[in-house]
Amino acid sequence: MTDPVKRLDSTLSQLTKDEDKISTLLSFLKSKDDRGTIDLNSSGKSSNPVFETKKSMQVSKVMGLVQKHGLNEKFKSALLSQTDMPKPRATSPVDHLECGNWNVNAGRRCTKVASKVCSGCRLVGYCSQSCQNEHWSAHKRDCKHTLKSKDWRPRWVLERRSPDFIVKNNSGNKGMVFGMGRSLWGNMPALDILNLKDNEGISQAANQDFSLAFVAFGDLRNIIRTVNELPENYRGSLNLIINDNDPMVVCRNLLILTILGSIPDVDDAIEHALHVWYSVFLPDTWIPKILPVLHRLDLLQPDPEKRPRTLSFGPHSKLNISVSPDTHEVLTTTAASGSFVGGLTPAVANNALFSVMMAPERVDYRERYYCGLEGSHRVAFQEWRQFGIVNPFGGFNAHLNKPNSWLFGPDHKLYLNDSASPFQGWDMNAVFEAGKAHGTTREDIFGCLYFYLKSQLRTFVNRLRSFNMTISLSDKDAVDLASLIRNDEIAGVPSSITFDRIEVSNIVDVEYVGLEKVLEAWGPMLKDKQENKHAVLVGLFMNWPLSWDKADSMKATLESLGKAGNGEVMETFQSMYPDLVPKPGDFDFMSPNSASMMKMMSNLELCHENSKAFYTYLKDKGADEAEKKAGVRMRKVNQVVAPRIGSTVGSPLNVLPQKLTGEEKYITMALQGFTFQERYVEWERA
Known part of the structure; x- marks a missing residue:
């Protein structure tokens, strides 16, 4: 059978008008999901890896044809028109909790500051008694949810049976996971790996240069916490090496960093980065806001040697990019999946989320976790499992309606396991404090997390655009990376570099790299005692x-x-x-x-x-x-x-x-x- 992409190339060569070529390209891309329906089997695993690989390769080849036929700018404009998007506008609340009285169907939204809270559940805030009364018909289902009751019990208790996690463990199925098993969020609280107050000293470090290596960084939480804990008057040079060998992990963090460093309006940058990181649905301004970001990454450039190696984030900071063609292809394909009509639709995304997070056969596992939670936290967590959005519980969310392709595979299945939780990566004491400072309650746990992430990202983005900071991002094997640095093969990283801190996460576990290989590769790259007596390598078992x-x-x-x-x-x-x-x-x-x-x-x-x-x-x-x-x-x-x-x-x-x-x-x-x-x-x- 003739290669369909070659046929497409031949067709484009015979057309004379760019408009006809663009129309042909879009029609081709819309028709590429050959299976029509999405098959979500009970395990959430990929059922057709051949299809996934074929689809990924075809989208990447089509990007090459766009470049070959000189259609870059017109193709981008066509994508914008195909998305049926409104013009970019301010998105969700940023600084303080808004009134929870809104109803899209009724065309109603109160944008006043919430100064009162529902006394029944303390999950939703209102500006007045009249707004609370008007919203009661919609709110009462959550306010009186059975999960909130003090008398709530897990189903296995009420049915007087052994829970599945006991039965299956006894049958030899220990360690079973449900979902695709991709680790895209941290499951240990974020670390400040400098911890200056117990080491170099905060005031002494204000003018000190630091080189830090995050060898298997997973997500950005440790980088953000470390940068944010530097003194406000920090005037040294900060050199960050961030690496992971999972292409999707690298792509997600490359995209988030580029959003934070590139979108001019800081509030917009924070809002979009937060939801790329943690929400299944993105703001409806996603396409017009993200196209300039993707343009900086030059996704349509088929020649790896011509893609940007360095991006500047303000007058002092820059990002060096050292990733393989395979990772760049994942970046291109995932961006395409979230942009083209016929790709990942809201219905497909909802189906994929529900099949993992609300699977009936996993009810005992969910309710085991719920056993220890306060009633309102059970309701809030159940809401997140059903809708997948990090947002205040009663906050306006109609604008969060574009599926986040950066949490899904090429076959539109959710990457996450059903045990994944946005809370595990953060200091929850600080999260609750942030919620209080921004007008919500500790019961509104996702609202607290939303405001905490906003504040952390705001501090980070301001420092990203003002500190003297060099970030070098790569996708190498952790042990190979050390050799590549010494051989001067990582863009922007001198071969003579040694580090004040090296954080290797849990690749010291035998299931990953193992202790011996990690120490032998990275131990010699610590600064010696004369350079910095506080230099340390941190590992997690x-x-x-x-x-x-x-x-x-x-x-x-x-x-x-x-x-x-x-x-x-x-x-x-x-x-x-x-x-x-x-x-x-x-x-x-x-x-x-x-x-x-x-x-x-x-x-x-x-x-x-x-x-x-x-x-x-x-x-x-x-x-x-x-x-x-x-x-x-x-x-x-x-x-x-x-x-x-x-x-x-x-x-x-x-x-x-x-x-x-x-x-x-x-x-x-x-x-x-x-x-x-x-x-x-x-x-x-x-």
């Missing part, structure tokens, strides 16, 4: 007990302790958190499947002191020899990040976290879903 054949014999997990060991941990937990121990009066408290029992069991590991097993694990994985080869040593006391969840910087490595209380207790033990086996380790030059 998330899966160590699950992938270690000696885990049981070394009592690395709670279930391996035996009856006596479990009794000791239970006794410690009961003395610290008596309110979480099931007691007479709790519904079905004697059942091992009761909701109160599940809340306790999910947090018991917090009181398990497993440091001896962890250090044996490190030794077993060759840490001693790798440290010698790399010329580094493990710190006995962490100075950048706390060694365990719930502990603090400077805590001994073999001491249990102190008793959690108040908001910190709720956030750590209910909201963020930790295993409490996570361990941060820091290495410095020997």
